[in-house]
Amino acid sequence: QSVLTQPPSASGTPGQRVTISCSGSSSNIGSNTVNWYQQLPGTAPKLLIYSNNQRPSGVPDRFSGSKSGTSASLAISGLQSEDEADYYCAAWDDSLNGRGVFGGGTKLTVL
Amino acid sequence: EVQLVESGGGLVQPGRSLRLSCAASGFTFDDYAMHWVRQAPGKGLEWVSGISWNSGSIGYADSVKGRFTISRDNAKNSLYLQMNSLRAEDTALYYCAKGGIAVAGTHFDYWGQGTLVTVSS
Numbered sequence: 194q195s196v197l198t199q200p201p202s203a204s205g206t207p208g209q210r211v212t213i214s215c216s217g218s219s220s221n222i223g224s225n226t227v228n229w230y231q232q233l234p235g236t237a238p239k240l241l242i243y244s245n246n247q248r249p250s251g252v253p254d255r256f257s258g259s260k261s262g263t264s265a266s267l268a269i270s271g272l273q274s275e276d277e278a279d280y281y282c283a284a285w286d287d288s289l290n291g292r293g294v295f296g297g298g299t300k301l302t303v304l
Numbered sequence: 305e306v307q308l309v310e311s312g313g314g315l316v317q318p319g320r321s322l323r324l325s326c327a328a329s330g331f332t333f334d335d336y337a338m339h340w341v342r343q344a345p346g347k348g349l350e351w352v353s354g355i356s357w358n359s360g361s362i363g364y365a366d367s368v369k370g371r372f373t374i375s376r377d378n379a380k381n382s383l384y385l386q387m388n389s390l391r392a393e394d395t396a397l398y399y400c401a402k403g404g405i406a407v408a409g410t411h412f413d414y415w416g417q418g419t420l421v422t423v424s425s
Contacts, residue, residue, distance in 0.1 A: 238399070238412075238415055240414075249413065279348075285409040291363050292351060292363060292364075293339065293341075293363075295349045298349070
């Protein structure tokens with residue numbers, strides 16, 4: 194069982210806006226920043242959002258992140274077929290001498 | 305261009321050891337923390353271990369503490385993971401990932417392609 198909780202699946206049609214939630218606790222999301230990773234089929238994860246809402250160079254502005262309290266969310270607007278992938282939230286957890294923690298991942302299907 | 309290339313994976317029997325390596329290039333290696341993240345077949349991502357730029361701060365997941373040892377050689381731009389007392393549940397694709405200035409509270413901005421470790425008799 195993952196420390197951060199994500200829905201296992203999400204879906205949308207091209208052009209739609211979809212959101213993926215990530216729920217944690219005071220020791221992780223509540224006190225540290227949230228990052229999001231995109232993993233296309235058969236490839237390594239790629240940083241999508243860091244520090245709650247920052248996009249690395251090259252990531253389209255269709256992707257956005259937000260955080261409130263012990264929860265965070267990733268929004269994808271103008272959904273495209275190439276967005277079909279697994280998405281993971283992640284944060285640092287201050288318990289147990291500190292550790293990195295991930296959500297279980299959300300598989301996004303573009304219908 | 306940042307490149308991270310893992311090696312050292314393979315098939316190993318339960319209880320045996322394996323040492324993974326990660327060769328880094330394209331950035332100033334000794335300015336950044338480095339991490340190992342693994343992914344069991346068909347499963348999600350799991351942080352394994354992280355090490356600061358000068359090896360002064362090190363952390364491990366509970367699942368590997370006492371069995372795995374992370375280290376780095378800044379002169380060789382290399383990261384290592386010594387894995388002892390391997391178990392079937394350690395079977396996974398092991399990724400090397402570049403962190404930030406500190407081990408904690410960081411994001412992983414570059415990832416290697418991974419090296420597969422299979423623990424089976």
